[in-house]
Amino acid sequence: MCGIIGIMGTGKASSELYNGLFAIQHRGQNGAGMYVNDGKESRIHKGPGLVGEVFSKSILDYLEGNRGLGHVRYPTIGSDTSRDAQPFVIYEPMEIGMVHNGNIVNIDQLSKEFDLELRSECDLEVILNIFSRFLKEEGDLSEDSLFSAVGNTMDVLNGSYSVVAMLPGIGMLFFRDPHAIRPMVYGGKISLDGTSYAVASENIVLDILGYEIIRDVRGGEAILVKEDKTVVKRQVRAMKPKHCMFEWVYFARTDSTIEKTNVYESRLRLGKELAKEWKKKKRGLDVIVPVPDTARTYALAMAEELDVPFREGLLRNRYIGRTFIMPDQTSRETAVRTKLNPIIEEVKGKRVGLVDDSIVRGTTSKKLVELMRRAGAREVHFFIGSPPIISPCYYGVDMPTKHELIASHSTVKEICEQIGADSLTYQSLEGLMDGLQRKIENLCTACLNEDYPTQVREDIRQYYADKREEQRKDALAEQSASVI
Numbered sequence: 001m002c003g004i005i006g007i008m009g010t011g012k013a014s015s016e017l018y019n020g021l022f023a024i025q026h027r028g029q030n031g032a033g034m035y036v037n038d039g040k041e042s043r044i045h046k047g048p049g050l051v052g053e054v055f056s057k058s059i060l061d062y063l064e065g066n067r068g069l070g071h072v073r074y075p076t077i078g079s080d081t082s083r084d085a086q087p088f089v090i091y092e093p094m095e096i097g098m099v100h101n102g103n104i105v106n107i108d109q110l111s112k113e114f115d116l117e118l119r120s121e122c123d124l125e126v127i128l129n130i131f132s133r134f135l136k137e138e139g140d141l142s143e144d145s146l147f148s149a150v151g152n153t154m155d156v157l158n159g160s161y162s163v164v165a166m167l168p169g170i171g172m173l174f175f176r177d178p179h180a181i182r183p184m185v186y187g188g189k190i191s192l193d194g195t196s197y198a199v200a201s202e203n204i205v206l207d208i209l210g211y212e213i214i215r216d217v218r219g220g221e222a223i224l225v226k227e228d229k230t231v232v233k234r235q236v237r238a239m240k241p242k243h244c245m246f247e248w249v250y251f252a253r254t255d256s257t258i259e260k261t262n263v264y265e266s267r268l269r270l271g272k273e274l275a276k277e278w279k280k281k282k283r284g285l286d287v288i289v290p291v292p293d294t295a296r297t298y299a300l301a302m303a304e305e306l307d308v309p310f311r312e313g314l315l316r317n318r319y320i321g322r323t324f325i326m327p328d329q330t331s332r333e334t335a336v337r338t339k340l341n342p343i344i345e346e347v348k349g350k351r352v353g354l355v356d357d358s359i360v361r362g363t364t365s366k367k368l369v370e371l372m373r374r375a376g377a378r379e380v381h382f383f384i385g386s387p388p389i390i391s392p393c394y395y396g397v398d399m400p401t402k403h404e405l406i407a408s409h410s411t412v413k414e415i416c417e418q419i420g421a422d423s424l425t426y427q428s429l430e431g432l433m434d435g436l437q438r439k440i441e442n443l444c445t446a447c448l449n450e451d452y453p454t455q456v457r458e459d460i461r462q463y464y465a466d467k468r469e470e471q472r473k474d475a476l477a478e479q480s481a482s483v484i
């Protein structure tokens with residue numbers, strides 16, 4: 001998963017991009033980048049790290065121009081930030097800067113089919129090369145040719161992609177895969193200086209920058225904001241929407257609204273659904289404790305519905321990112337507690353309902369149950385906001401291979417035993433649909449039921465499994481060991 005922004009504005013684009021990227025930092029902490037154009041020249045800056053680490057005041061000043069692209073990067077398998085960081089630029093048949101969020105499943109096949117000489121492992125390079133190839137074949141740079149090139153690109157890409165391209169002299173072009181798997185929303189603002197348009201992964205970027213939301217970009221739609229700020233929309237391809245359910249469950253920021261469904265409100269409903277599942281078990285709880293941060297909203301609604309106190313029984317050290325390196329002499333226990341520490345007074349002697357958004361491998365849950373028991377919890381009942389994850393995601397959520405996913409080979413009862421909890425309550429598929437107020441046919445639930453919206457052939461699954469294995473071995477060799 002990554003975060004993207006495109007701005008066709010009137011002021012200093014780098015300032016807006018900088019503030020906007022902070023708003024979607026949660027979508028990727030591995031790297032950040034900007035491409036900015038002043039109508040004549042383009043400048044690009046990208047690198048590893050958080051937004052605040054990659055950009056300084058002098059870099060933002062160097063990025064001159066009123067239009068640009070921004071990206072925060074979430075690493076995918078086998079990738080290297082210094083080489084794969086976005087934006088990417090191509091100069092054939094004209095200069096095109098591009099960013100994207102998602103994952104292209106068939107990059108290997110496409111790079112052979114189109115005989116691409118790639119310099120990175122980033123799937124954006126494949127999208128950009130193929131789009132520029134189709135655009136060149138059109139023979140001109142008219143609107144029709146641009147939309148035709150987008151359509152031809154969509155026909156060969158298999159996967160999820162929300163793409164923003166900057167074509168200096170023509171405008172900003174953005175499009176979303178036909179199933180609209182990854183989010184994308186656009187808006188506009190009118191000031192004394194004129195009209196501006198912005199597009200981003202999440203509406204919070206537009207809110208923060210003072211843009212009025214126009215709407216979500218539709219699956220298979222392409223929109224061109226021209227130099228004179230006229231907007232041309234074209235439904236290039238059409239398919240059933242299959243929005244990723246995990247955006248609401250875990251990934252998107254709590255204050256975002258995706259496809260008109262607010263993330264916070266949907267997590268509250270999901271919490272209520274979990275409470276309903278618990279009521280069927282007819283057991284008691286003394287306190288409900290979230291695993292911060294995502295599960296806080298689930299736990300809040302559960303506590304309300306069950307009339308059990310909600311307590312912050314686990315505190316997260318907010319200065320530790322996902323890149324925490326465990327120094328050699330640090331024990332796993334110390335490492336876990338550096339990141340998450342229990343408030344003993346809130347759990348000691350109590351029947352604790354511990355709430356998290358998902359179980360992937362099960363290693364975090366096991367450690368959390370141990371932590372609660374060591375803090376004196378009398379019973380630990382685990383609650384999970386999503387249904388069991390049984391199959392890998394090929395559309396941009398970093399998930400391990402099938403055999404590493406604990407729910408792919410263990411029943412709920414077995415998982416409960418393995419993590420050492422007194423009980424384990426997962427969200428039901430029906431509860432998920434009710435919580436998200438959507439029908440299952442309009443969501444991508446591939447990680448829950450293997451119903452992939454696009455074809456993911458066996459050789460592709462194997463390709464990803466092999467890459468993951470390679471990455472695991474590299475990580476083991478480095479042995480810098482992440483925490484939980």
Ligand code: AMP
Nearest residue numbers: 356358359360361362363364365397398
């Ligand atoms: P695990 O220990 O593998 O079961 O991981 C579960 C924990 O990881 C939960 O606390 C989730 O909030 C978090 N999580 C779930 N999916 C992801 C993901 N794709 N990337 C990072 N963390 C995740």
